Amino acid sequence: MKTIEKEKASQHASERQEQFTTVSGEVIKHLYTPEDLSGLDYERDLGDPGEFPYTRGAHPTMYRGKLWTMRQFSGYGTPQETNRRFKFLLEQGQTGLSVAFDLPTLMGIDSDGPLAEGEVGKCGVAVDSLEDMEILFHGIPLDQVTTSMTINAPAAVLLAMYVVVAEKQGVDPAEISGTVQNDILKEFIAQKEWIYPPEPSMRLVVDSIQFCTEHLPRYNSISISGYHIREAGSTALQELAFTLRDGIEYVQWCRRAGMAVDDFAPRLSFFFNSHNDFFEEIAKFRAARRLWAYVMRDHFGAKRERSWMCRFHTQTAGCSLTAQQPVNNIVRSAIQALAAVLGGTNSLHTNSLDEALALPTEEAARIALRTQQILAYESGVPNTVDPLGGSYFVEALTNEMEEGARQYFHKIDAMGGMIGAIERGFPQREIQEASYQYQKAVEKRQKIIVGVNQFVVDNEPPIEVLQIGPEVQEHQVKRLKRLRSRRNNQALQKALSELEEAARSDKNLMPFLIEAVKEYATLGEMCDALKEVFGIYQEPAF
Amino acid sequence: MPGHKIRVLIAKPGLDGHDRGAKVVARALRDAGMEVIYSGLRQTPEKIAQAALQEDVDAVGLSILSGAHMHLFSRLLQLLKENQADDILVFGGGIIPDEDIPKLKAMGVDEIFQPGASTSEIIEFVRGKIAKGVRP
Numbered sequence: 074m075k076t077i078e079k080e081k082a083s084q085h086a087s088e089r090q091e092q093f094t095t096v097s098g099e100v101i102k103h104l105y106t107p108e109d110l111s112g113l114d115y116e117r118d119l120g121d122p123g124e125f126p127y128t129r130g131a132h133p134t135m136y137r138g139k140l141w142t143m144r145q146f147s148g149y150g151t152p153q154e155t156n157r158r159f160k161f162l163l164e165q166g167q168t169g170l171s172v173a174f175d176l177p178t179l180m181g182i183d184s185d186g187p188l189a190e191g192e193v194g195k196c197g198v199a200v201d202s203l204e205d206m207e208i209l210f211h212g213i214p215l216d217q218v219t220t221s222m223t224i225n226a227p228a229a230v231l232l233a234m235y236v237v238v239a240e241k242q243g244v245d246p247a248e249i250s251g252t253v254q255n256d257i258l259k260e261f262i263a264q265k266e267w268i269y270p271p272e273p274s275m276r277l278v279v280d281s282i283q284f285c286t287e288h289l290p291r292y293n294s295i296s297i298s299g300y301h302i303r304e305a306g307s308t309a310l311q312e313l314a315f316t317l318r319d320g321i322e323y324v325q326w327c328r329r330a331g332m333a334v335d336d337f338a339p340r341l342s343f344f345f346n347s348h349n350d351f352f353e354e355i356a357k358f359r360a361a362r363r364l365w366a367y368v369m370r371d372h373f374g375a376k377r378e379r380s381w382m383c384r385f386h387t388q389t390a391g392c393s394l395t396a397q398q399p400v401n402n403i404v405r406s407a408i409q410a411l412a413a414v415l416g417g418t419n420s421l422h423t424n425s426l427d428e429a430l431a432l433p434t435e436e437a438a439r440i441a442l443r444t445q446q447i448l449a450y451e452s453g454v455p456n457t458v459d460p461l462g463g464s465y466f467v468e469a470l471t472n473e474m475e476e477g478a479r480q481y482f483h484k485i486d487a488m489g490g491m492i493g494a495i496e497r498g499f500p501q502r503e504i505q506e507a508s509y510q511y512q513k514a515v516e517k518r519q520k521i522i523v524g525v526n527q528f529v530v531d532n533e534p535p536i537e538v539l540q541i542g543p544e545v546q547e548h549q550v551k552r553l554k555r556l557r558s559r560r561n562n563q564a565l566q567k568a569l570s571e572l573e574e575a576a577r578s579d580k581n582l583m584p585f586l587i588e589a590v591k592e593y594a595t596l597g598e599m600c601d602a603l604k605e606v607f608g609i610y611q612e613p614a615f
Numbered sequence: 616m617p618g619h620k621i622r623v624l625i626a627k628p629g630l631d632g633h634d635r636g637a638k639v640v641a642r643a644l645r646d647a648g649m650e651v652i653y654s655g656l657r658q659t660p661e662k663i664a665q666a667a668l669q670e671d672v673d674a675v676g677l678s679i680l681s682g683a684h685m686h687l688f689s690r691l692l693q694l695l696k697e698n699q700a701d702d703i704l705v706f707g708g709g710i711i712p713d714e715d716i717p718k719l720k721a722m723g724v725d726e727i728f729q730p731g732a733s734t735s736e737i738i739e740f741v742r743g744k745i746a747k748g749v750r751p
Contacts, residue, residue: 188659189630192681195682195683396730430712431682509639509643522731535713538713
């Protein structure tokens with residue numbers, strides 16, 4: 074016995090570091106054993122895939138039945154240019170679309186509006202009116218492709234445009250499927266592209282969820298997102314906890330608006346980040362499914378299985394990419410994508426190697442998609458469901474994730490929910506602190522980033538990147554001018570004032586937005602009409 | 616200049632809401648003993664120039680991840696020049712491609728820090744430049 078203990082001690086002494094931690098700073102033991110899983114109950118904690126609590130996967134057959142959707146986020150320049158990129162990606166075997174909008178669009182500002190100068194088409198595609206949306210989806214039948222739209226503060230407006238484009242293509246809106254991000258809480262917490270204060274912002278979310286529930290039964294009304302929380306510097310645990318707590322907040326608000334949980338919950342979807350720390354990420358995904366299932370069934374009393382399921386999209390971690398030796402980013406994205414697949418993601422975006430420098434070139438975007446195709450068709454990983462289920466390490470980490478998230482829930486509940494927590498700056502400060510600690514660890518080289526603080530090379534040749542010039546803005550502004558001069562201004566003004574009036578009442582705003590969209594009201598005009606009633610948000614200082 | 620505390624304005628121009636980097640840099644400069652003013656989000660170059668003058672800063676750091684850097688830097692530099700404040704050190708960081716860096720420097724930007732730059736590099740740069748008397 075004594076010799077064994079001695080051996081163990083000497084083994085420990087010879088370890089490379091005093092302590093091993095995840096990228097989020099969680100301490101990892103040298104070995105996990107059956108003792109770590111002593112209380113584990115298969116039915117209660119794991120369940121077969123497709124069965125409550127879905128820890129092992131949302132569907133019984135997972136990728137044997139259907140591979141994850143390969144959905145590359147893209148958009149830049151004019152609607153014409155992005156339409157070409159969409160068609161290119163579909164030709165390359167991509168199975169769903171995902172629209173990146175430029176910053177003026179994300180902020181509800183037209184291409185000729187204040188503050189749009191220099192930003193048009195730069196980090197996504199510029200969409201000012203229904204006309205742009207029609208061009209964006211020209212030749213892409215909306216009943217045959219699923220589209221995800223990353224848009225939040227003005228999500229209801231873009232959703233209205235999408236519905237009208239479908240109608241104009243002769244597609245019944247009940248047949249369209251896809252997702253609108255529509256997650257304003259994580260904007261207040263992390264990404265900070267807000268327009269209105271929290272209360273009216275939540276009303277817009279609830280109105281659009283209600284509209285989707287009634288008219289777009291195959292469409293995901295929201296994508297409750299941890300991605301941006303993580304990119305802002307949170308830990309994996311904070312990402313999980315804040316995202317699911319946001320989800321709880323939306324369910325509470327929808328119920329308060331009179332909706333029955335089983336009517337809308339099946340169409341709530343989620344969006345997570347997949348960062349570098351392989352097992353921590355897998356545990357996060359598995360814990361998300363289990364935690365959401367229990368919250369929905371036991372806390373909210375949902376009865377439908379689909380209401381219990383946490384279905385999610387994953388994107389590899391943009392913030393993990395390096396500007397140095399950018400080709401190394403292909404490897405990082407591949408490892409992160411593998412974690413997402415082993416975590417049972419429903420759809421996936423892999424980042425391109427050049428994204429620490431600019432928007433991806435066509436070549437870089439193709440390599441990113443090929444990475445997923447290699448995982449799907451060459452690696453053998455999709456051949457069985459949840460191959461890591463039962464691993465001492467992965468199950469122990471999954472338990473820790475769930476427990477840690479529940480502790481955050483209690484703290485946030487004590488602040489009166491997520492809006493109260495946001496107003497106090499709680500999640501914002503937690504994230505800031507985590508990101509600062511991480512940066513310090515990197516600078517002390519307690520955390521190694523290959524090519525950045527170790528294995529550095531000097532005088533790297535620059536790589537070719539995509540450049541968006543000022544002509545995009547000129548083009549958009551010219552087209553807007555033409556549009557403004559040929560609309561039926563009387564009908565337009567009527568639609569806008571009815572929208573404003575509806576905003577002052579408690580009517581659902583979606584039908585009013587759809588009417589304004591049909592009159593070719595611009596995004597900025599519609600958002601400004603709502604600003605008259607809702608006001609604008611000012612972030613408190615903290 | 617003994618006793619002079621370096622004053623820096625860290626600013627987020629344009630519509631970009633990604634403030635992780637700006638906040639990390641602001642805190643690191645503060646921890647290094649500088650006086651740091653953080654502008655908050657969505658400032659116009661006009662407001663940033665005005666704040667730089669009012670606060671009498673030695674340096675302005677812009678954080679831009681939206682691709683709008685060419686426009687925003689050139690506008691700020693122009694405004695500082697118009698106000699005879701082009702002795703203020705101007706640096707920046709964010710998602711900025713290699714090929715834009717020489718163009719920005721030719722315009723009058725003193726330094727660009729890309730992703731992966733350490734806060735100690737930024738601290739040393741600001742201290743070094745100001746000690747050398749970029750500002751009279």
